[in-house]
Amino acid sequence: MDLRSRIDVSPMRPYQWLIVGLCVVLNILDGYDVMALAFTAKSIGADFGLSGSAIGLLMSAGLVGMAVGALSLGPLADRIGRRPMILLSVGMAAAGTALSATAGGAEQLGLWRVLTGLGIGGILASTTVIASEYSSTRWRGLAISVYTAGYGVGATLGGLAAVGLMADHGWRAVFVVGAVLTGLVLLILAALLPESIDFLNSRGRAGDLDRVNKIAARIGQPAVASLTAASGDADGRTGRIGELFAPGRLRSTLLLWAAFFATMYGFYFVNSWTPSLLETAGLTKDQSATAGMMLTLGGTVGSIIFGLLTSKWAVRPVLIGFTLGSAALMVMFILSTPMLIVAFILGVLIGALINGCVAGLYTLAPALYGPRIRTTGVGWAIGIGRAGAILAPMATGALLDGGWSSQQLYFGAAAIVTVSAVALFLLRTPQRSVSVQDQAATTAAV
Template structure:
């Protein structure tokens, strides 16, 4: 190398095999997402027990289901711009601590009003975990396998939900509803400590901000051990560097149309997804499934989602992601429409798995789509605001489900209703313009001394 070299960090990531450090970042991000999957699912499993214990109609718990999602929406909208200022890692760790503390407080809820408030506050932590885990993972991935790796990382969400369903099916009937919240408190607090020491900050974020040169060097040496990096080198990333207020940048030239369409697609799919995850257990119990079997059936939804996430992510790195998304949304419509028409236990489990494959799998693809839509300088904001606005759908979904249950709709009518919105999502995706970020940001001059610039 010369005395002072320009180092393209994007090229370093692209030309090397995925290193152990990048795998570690993916695994730890997946762990954080798994804990958010656990917490998002837990209310659906305790709702039948709490309804009986407190003598409240099950439909009334739509407020508790939606309040947590409303808190998640607020948390996502706030955490994204903060993460684009201070880093993805810090926001993820803080969010896990918040999640653990307020999950513990939930066990003191003695009535529906207290539960609604506590779930709302807990949601703030949830909102900071998933979008920033997606952003951090994406920023460590070579373009050639980015969609696959982000999708594999997101498998943590359905895995966390499956763990919650398996624990709940045994613990709620024997140890009471508070037991699953004790577990949901302990795990995030332990994970926060682990991530604090082991999770690397996004190298693209550090370079874009021009900070912590020593950390940049250490990370690059783990990605490319033979690289001769040194103080005085100028590091940069080959993508557009948007300046100023990060939320405003979501509507900068070339991003506005995609932002609006992305928000709409998130809203539609999360409305359907949270309708399913919020009420699946209750709906199946109401049509004759014992509580334990209804919870296990819900695990099939997340199991199908895990398989769908991996397979669809793999395909999207090799085929056109927009075309795959359109086909996946149309198959969502078909699978949901057929769900309410089956009448045997075995077929219910099969259709639950298939619905999970397409509904949760399509969510994985649009998560990845959000991560590749925006450059590093505004990526956490872009992903977080897509999640945040999408959570309007998460709030609407359980409310609509609660209304249909209160009006004694049949399972066939409920799932035919759920099948319609995914057609709109398919149409919206066809109008999106998906392009890589080619513009090269300006090189950042690093200090000769390791310091925060």
């Protein structure tokens, strides 16, 4: 049995959880960055004399950068390696955050927000793959779910930090702290983060065998005599975007993109517009803000629940269930606003389910592609998903101006999320490389 197969069926070792933990920290930085701008937007607008639409463009700049980063840096990671790309992307994010603190106007700040987003996009594409590859088959869903939950933790910390720092030092201090933290994380990653085993196996250069065996020793596995390419490694040229549409992959790629786009549309719709729409529907400002907090609270818990469920059942059916549940509860939620307690409970459940959907897609995507194009496939899926994230608040605002009610907007978003469930139902994922019985036997032997 090669090293990749042993990782799939063996218990998770501390070093593997450490790798997942490093990926979680990187996703925390993503959440911090997004909420830091959200909480400082009003102060920035007052400082630079910006209109509401100009502030909206600034908030979108980071999302555009993330989409471009995932689309462009994902394929590059398949060529130069996941580890170098993560280090480069974290460096870009740190630089963009630091430069944001020095911005003298909206144009400069928008440029630095795009740079920060580029780095975060590269981070997301590569860390999703790293976390997946170093996780066992049984605990892969939980590992990715914990990784996904890091966003909510970072968003909470970013909001708290922004409130405290702005009161004493102004909005620029929020970005200074973010840059310092990102720089420290870069040093930690340089010391502890390994390269992808699948990438080393696929590349097969002189010295890669020694690197693989050093990693094997750290995760408690015996050394290997030679590099063994993982299943599917021979399929496709390294980092070529066109390989995503090759015979046998076209259908899976398009369905995965549809699922990412629809899910991220729903995710950003409920997280961006819920407080405003509830206020429009008749709730007070405090009640609407509380409902928004319920979504965030549910999101962190939901990601973990999804991971625990996938340790017992296959990812795709659980993900379909979460997606259909999200759509149904979105309809129930907006209809229940006259009953506050019910609405708050449903808000928690929606946050849990829609975040679980994101965790599920991050778990599913790496399994669809061979090592030579894995980060390319994941990066493009994330990039397409970010397009949905960008469109959701823009489309909602336009429809709201066009006279749509809160109920109509929620019904429409629920219909779009349902499209994700249909795409996932039609998607056919690769079969597991080992049976449950084989896994149990190997685990017992180890």
